[in-house]
Each structure stands twice: as structure tokens, then as C-alpha cells.
Amino acid sequence: xxxxxxxxxxxxxxxxxxxxxxxxxxxxxxxxxxxxxxxxxxxxxxxxxxxxxxxxxxxxxxxxxxxxxxxxxxxxxxxxxxxxxxxxxxxxxxxxxxxxxxxxxxxxxxxxxxxxxxxxxxxxxxxxxxxxxxxxxxxxxxxxxxxxxxxxxxxxxxxxxxxxxxxxxxxxxxxxxxxxxxxxxxxxxxxxxxxxxxxxxxxxxxxxxxxxxxxxxxxxxxxxxxxxxxxxxxxxxxxxxxxxxxxxxxxxxxxxxxxxxxxxxxxxxxxxxx
Numbered sequence: 251x252x253x254x255x256x257x258x259x260x261x262x263x264x265x266x267x268x269x270x271x272x273x274x275x276x277x278x279x280x281x282x283x284x285x286x287x288x289x290x291x292x293x294x295x296x297x298x299x300x301x302x303x304x305x306x307x308x309x310x311x312x313x314x315x316x317x318x319x320x321x322x323x324x325x326x327x328x329x330x331x332x333x334x335x336x337x338x339x340x341x342x343x344x345x346x347x348x349x350x351x352x353x354x355x356x357x358x359x360x361x362x363x364x365x366x367x368x369x370x371x372x373x374x375x376x377x378x379x380x381x382x383x384x385x386x387x388x389x390x391x392x393x394x395x396x397x398x399x400x401x402x403x404x405x406x407x408x409x410x411x412x413x414x415x416x417x418x419x420x421x422x423x424x425x426x427x428x429x430x431x432x433x434x435x436x437x438x439x440x441x442x443x444x445x446x447x448x449x450x451x452x453x454x455x456x457x458x459x460x461x462x463x464x465x466x467x468x469x470x471x472x473x474x475x476x477x478x479x480x481x482x483x484x485x486x487x488x489x490x491x492x493x494x495x496x497x498x499x500x501x502x503x504x505x506x507x508x509x510x511x512x513x514x515x516x517x518x519x520x521x522x523x524x
Contacts, residue, residue: 280327298334351425385418
């Protein structure tokens with residue numbers, strides 16, 4: 251445990267670290283496995299560093315830095331300060347990519363339906379078969395192998411996981427839970443980016459722009475607005491309208507006479523057939 255002098259030096263060193271970086275952020279680490287935190291720290295080195303400590307010390311560090319003052323309110327529960335030279339969106343994506351699969355524990359609520367698929371397993375016959383059956387799984391022994399007879403939703407989304415089901419999932423090596431370090435906010439070039447802004451990806455923006463373009467094109471066509479995107483559609487529409495009008499009026503013109511001759515031939519053929 252640090253004494254008063256050690257705490258002061260820790261805060262000063264940390265402030266200096268934040269002030270030399272382009273980005274400052276806060277990440278909530280509450281209830282996250284230590285191995286996830288450690289592996290994420292290792293993956294993000296050397297461009298990104300973590301400052302961890304008591305909330306009071308972290309608050310002093312942020313308040314003493316040039317750009318971190320606005321992040322003090324994001325220090326909830328157990329948190330860490332992030333100092334980085336990376337782009338905020340790229341860094342957020344790297345955080346979200348570090349997902350750790352976790353086994354189920356009794357009493358937890360299933361985040362999604364947990365389905366057991368039919369087929370052979372690598373489990374050896376024995377006590378495990380009894381434990382799988384006690385969880386409501388249709389298990390059979392076929393040619394010395396443990397086989398799940400049919401598909402089944404073992405736990406529905408929102409239901410509590412029982413001790414028997416938790417044990418069965420461990421036996422089957424099914425990990426229905428995920429843990430990920432989720433940054434609360436970043437400050438980059440004096441702009442605060444919250445979770446909503448950081449979750450915007452290039453794919454999301456591209457899809458939104460595509461929808462917006464189609465809507466704008468539809469409105470332009472309805473309002474007869476001529477521009478580089480609608481002109482070809484208007485020319486095609488005008489040509490088709492003129493063609494239909496010419497056929498109705500039996501106008502003897504190029505592009506129409508061929509259609510009139512074809513219609514006349516079809517009528518003659520139908521008449522001859524009668």
C-alpha cells in the first residue's frame with residue numbers, strides 16, 4: 251500500500267503520461283475477469299497504456315490532466331484510465347474485439363437462448379451421462395459413444411440457469427456468456443466521444459448513406475428534380491412514355507412501327523387460327 255508521498259508521485263507520473271498522449275479515456279473494469287484485463291493490456295501495448303488504482307487517485311489524475319477533467323463522472327465502480335496515441339474509433343474496435351467466453355454459473359440469467367444440438371460428443375460414458383440427463387438432455391449410448399439424441403433449447407433467454415444446467419454446459423464445453431472491456435468515453439482532440447458515437451463503424455455509416463441516397467433519389471424522381479443522378483431515369487421514363495403513346499396512336503415512326511407490325515402479325519395469326 252502506498253504512503254502519502256507514493257500517492258503524490260503516482261498521481262504526478264500519471265498526469266504526465268496523460269498529457270503526452272493524444273487520447274484519454276475511462277474503461278469500466280467492474281466484475282471483469284483479471285485475465286481479460288491483463289490480456290487486453292498486453293494486446294494494446296505500446297500505443298495504449300492503462301492506469302489503475304483507487305477511484306480517489308484516478309479522479310485526481312483526471313482532474314490534474316489537460317483533457318481528462320470531463321471524464322471524472324465516468325469513473326463508476328472499478329475503473330481504469332486509458333492513455334493512447336490511437337484513433338478513438340480504432341481503439342474502441344480493438345477493445346470490443348477482445349471478447350472472452352465464460353462458462354455459466356448457477357443463478358445467472360441467460361443472455362440468449364442456449365441450444366443443445368444433436369449428434370455425437372467427445373464425452374466418455376460414465377457419470378457425466380447421468381449429469382446430462384439430470385439437466386433434461388436426451389442422451390444415449392451408441393457404439394460406445396455418448397450421443398445427444400435431439401436438438402433442444404436447454405435455457406431460454408431471460409431464464410435463470412440451474413445448478414444442473416450449469417454443470418451440463420461445462421461438461422459440453424458450452425460457454426454462453428461473454429466478457430469484454432467496454433470503454434465509457436474517450437477524449438480526443440478536446441472532443442468527448444461516448445459509447446454511442448464510438449460504436450459507429452464504417453459499415454454502419456455506409457449502410458446509412460446508402461439508405462439516405464435511395465430516399466433522396468426517390469424524392470427527386472417524384473418532384474421531377476433533374477440532376478446527375480436522376481437524368482438517366484427521366485430519359486428512360488420519357489422514352490417509355492413516348493413509346494406507349496406512339497403505339498396507342500399508331501404513329502408510324504422508328505421504334506414504333508416494328509411494334510405495330512408485330513402486333514398486327516399476332517392479330518392476323520389469331521384471326522387465321524379462328
